[in-house]
Amino acid sequence: MKRIDAxxxxxxxxxxxxxxxxxxIGFPSRELYAAKDRALNFYMLGSMGLASSIGxxxxxxxxxxxxxxxxxxxxxxxxxxxxxxxxxxxxxxxPENYLLVILDNCCYGSTGSQPTCTHLxxxxxxxxxxxGIKFVRKVDDLDDLPLALTGQGVVVAKVEADxxxxxxxxxxxxxxxxxxxxxxxxxxxx
Amino acid sequence: xxxxxxxxxxxKRAGIDFxxxxxxxxxxxxxxxxxxxxxxxxxxxxREEEGVGLxxxxxxxxxRPALLMQNSGLGNCINALTSLDILYGIPLLMIISHRGGRxxxxxxxxxxxxxxxxLLDAIQIPHISPTCAEAEDxxxxxxxxxxxxxxxxxxxxxxxxxxxx
Numbered sequence: 001m002k003r004i005d006a007x008x009x010x011x012x013x014x015x016x017x018x019x020x021x022x023x024x025i026g027f028p029s030r031e032l033y034a035a036k037d038r039a040l041n042f043y044m045l046g047s048m049g050l051a052s053s054i055g056x057x058x059x060x061x062x063x064x065x066x067x068x069x070x071x072x073x074x075x076x077x078x079x080x081x082x083x084x085x086x087x088x089x090x091x092x093x094x095p096e097n098y099l100l101v102i103l104d105n106c107c108y109g110s111t112g113s114q115p116t117c118t119h120l121x122x123x124x125x126x127x128x129x130x131x132g133i134k135f136v137r138k139v140d141d142l143d144d145l146p147l148a149l150t151g152q153g154v155v156v157a158k159v160e161a162d163x164x165x166x167x168x169x170x171x172x173x174x175x176x177x178x179x180x181x182x183x184x185x186x187x188x189x190x
Numbered sequence: 191x192x193x194x195x196x197x198x199x200x201x202k203r204a205g206i207d208f209x210x211x212x213x214x215x216x217x218x219x220x221x222x223x224x225x226x227x228x229x230x231x232x233x234x235x236x237r238e239e240e241g242v243g244l245x246x247x248x249x250x251x252x253x254r255p256a257l258l259m260q261n262s263g264l265g266n267c268i269n270a271l272t273s274l275d276i277l278y279g280i281p282l283l284m285i286i287s288h289r290g291g292r293x294x295x296x297x298x299x300x301x302x303x304x305x306x307x308x309l310l311d312a313i314q315i316p317h318i319s320p321t322c323a324e325a326e327d328x329x330x331x332x333x334x335x336x337x338x339x340x341x342x343x344x345x346x347x348x349x350x351x352x353x354x355x
Contacts, residue, residue: 022247042250046273050243053235054274057247057255060231061208071247085236089244093233177278181250 001142004031004164011036019070022055026110034166039183049082059098077104091132125156194219200329208253210241214260214287238263242270256283261306279340288346317344
């Protein structure tokens with residue numbers, strides 16, 4: 001499956017239920033912006049490796065006030081490998097409204113497609129299970145993704161290495177966070 | 191006066207309701223106080239940078255976040271403090287056990303002990319090293335400074351601070 005198709009499906013799911021989407025630095029954020037820009041998308045422009053952690057903080061922070069609102073993270077294999085401890089933290093602290101989607105293209109797709117260790121056989125789904133995460137699904141086919149996106153825990157989706165031809169995001173960091181937080185507050189009072 | 195209790199009282203009066211931590215031996219009593227407080231969501235993390243990410247998300251969800259850590263982990267989170275918190279304007283209260291200063295018994299703590307203040311200065315994160323008597327108010331002031339400046343602000347708790355129990 002193409003990553004931008006998986007991202008577009010996740011954006012549809014998020015839009016339908018009013019979920020937050022947190023997207024990884026580089027092409028994943030650009031592809032989400034091109035596929036479906038929403039105020040409830042948080043485009044991570046720096047801090048490689050931390051999309052999973054930002055999403056976990058959002059899910060935990062919202063869990064007590066708004067149990068239904070989900071935080072869905074669109075992450076990559078290289079980024080999760082950079083912050084592997086996140087899997088252990090998710091296993092023990094993540095609430096039901098948290099879903100980490102690892103779009104595994106087996107390379108650092110935004111820096112010239114240098115291979116990551118998943119290219120050599122490292123199994124992120126097995127690592128997530130070993131870390132103690134109870135709900136872990138592997139998806140190889142786009143048709144199986146919508147169901148997987150309704151759950152909690154971790155989804156590892158194998159995607160092609162290509163980047164879509166999409167422009168850079170023309171929002172400032174201030175604009176991204178201001179409209180994101182405003183939309184969270186509005187949703188909380190409705 | 192108990193140093194851990196003065197910091198904890200400051201956290202409570204500042205309205206801190208979300209905390210992440212990487213432990214230090216000097217923080218153990220404070221971590222127990224925070225961990226046992228039902229009004230504070232406490233997430234022990236595997237690395238300081240992960241804590242910065244969690245706290246950023248919690249802030250966006252409407253929480254008041256604090257990161258409790260040792261200064262040896264400052265280098266582990268420089269990129270997150272700058273390209274996440276400072277880039278987007280996200281406040282963070284950093285409670286840092288500052289090892290490696292006068293009286294430090296562990297030689298391995300000395301290099302980062304000397305570099306902690308220069309590193310914070312280099313990334314323009316304000317910091318204060320209060321005495322135990324000043325600590326409660328310093329925590330509140332530092333949180334307000336983080337909120338006003340929309341970026342991290344740090345409390346450094348050196349070996350003298352912990353000795354004045």
